[in-house]
Amino acid sequence: MNVDQLLDRVDESAALEFLSKMVQHKSYPETDDERVLARYMVEQMRAIGLEAALTPVNETRVNAIGTWKGTGGGKSLLFNGHLDTNPVSEGWTVDPWAGKVDDKFIYGIGVSNMKAGDAAYFCAVKTLIDAGVRVKGDVVLTFVVGELQGGVGTLAAIQQGLSADYFINSEPTDLSAVTMHAASLSYTIELTGVTRHLSKREEAVDAIAAACVLIPRINAMTFSNAKSEEHRSINRGHVGIVNGALGKDLHGWRPPQVSDFVRLRGVCRYAPGQTEADALGDLRRLLDTLEKEHPGLKATVVAEKHTGRPTMPPFEVDKNSRIVKVVNEAFRKVRGMEQPTGAIKPAGFFGTDAGHLYAAAGMEGVVCGPGGRYNTMPDERVDIADYLDMIRIYMIAILEICGTE
Secondary structure (H helix, E strand, O other): OOOHHHHOOOOHHHHHHHHHHHOOOOOOOOOHHHHHHHHHHHHHHOOOOOOOOOOOOEOOOOEEEEEEEOOOOOOEEEEEEEEEOOOOOOOOOOOOOOOOEEEOEEEEOOOOHHHHHHHHHHHHHHHHHHHOEEOOOOOOEEEEEEEHHHHHHHHHHHHOOOOOOOEEEEEOOOOOOOOOEEEEEEEEEEEEEEEOOOHHHHHHHHHHHHHHHHHHHOOOOOOOOOOOOOHOOOEEEEEEEEEEEEOOEEEOOOOEEEOOOOEEEEEEOOOOOHHHHHHHHHHHHHHHHHHHHHOEEEEEEEEEEOOOOOOOOOOOOOOOOOOHHHHHHHHHHHHOOOEEEOOOHHHHHHHOHHHHHHOOOOOEEOOOOOOOOOOOOOOOOOEEHHHHHHHHHHHHHHHHOOOOO
């Protein structure tokens, strides 16, 4: 059976039904339903002949990991995706848990981030097994938890010995091949001014006014020591939380006074080759300038540390590496065009478990998955055509990397 015949064997209705059932599991982080979905994935992997089991992440959370054992002599390929989802926001017009399918999209919370990617690699393996294909190298399917908490699930699996020659992380990239994404720095900036009654505002140092100057500068910044303009292209500063009032306790019941304290919390994204120290140093230089422009202002910046929660490291792979070229060629075969490849935005700003597979496990891989365009928004959805084409692209990648009997 040739490749075209194998691709034609994708059962599109069954693939959509499988993804819909995944969406119907309310797999919020650290809930019973998250564990139920992990158990369901193990059952489904076993049903198609994989060696599969739940593996511990901590006292309450588990990953679902399965292996399609090869006959020997081929390279191994690992697929990685997470089962936990973001919360449902306001503004939905469809049931976020129904897994609704219409003539163009499949809808639901987590369908883009990232159950469509999870389902695509499961369906790719199922299609090949149903067709009687025997691979030489192992194919490892990992359905992890805790990506939304810094990647605790993938790190636990790595610490338990998870490895392969190559990996594909299936985060939503709209089928682009992302070869680089940023690292993340969470920070807190505190601005301390001098209060006066509004009648003496000219004598005050207004922390809120200073923050209003600072925020757009942070949002526009890039960071030192970028290795190339492509690396610099995934630099971004962001302010996400602003609190300003009187004193560090943020007393808010005295608006006639000039606020003397502002706390900003935000995130910076910096590229491989840049460091947290680079980003913090650049923030510090912004604050030095702000202090000169607002005499009497005192500004501090510190990196936030999350106890028990890892930080997503950056990820990078050579565009000429075998896994990237294989995925490029698979995309070309399925779509008849060249695949966007590189530090593709917005995915280049993501933090993903690819960073852990790269940094902690020393693996070579690429980030490529369905969804993205309608991610983290009401009526989250994935183009059906993208989901089905992703299945076919993954099938080709398995055949090329692992080899067949």
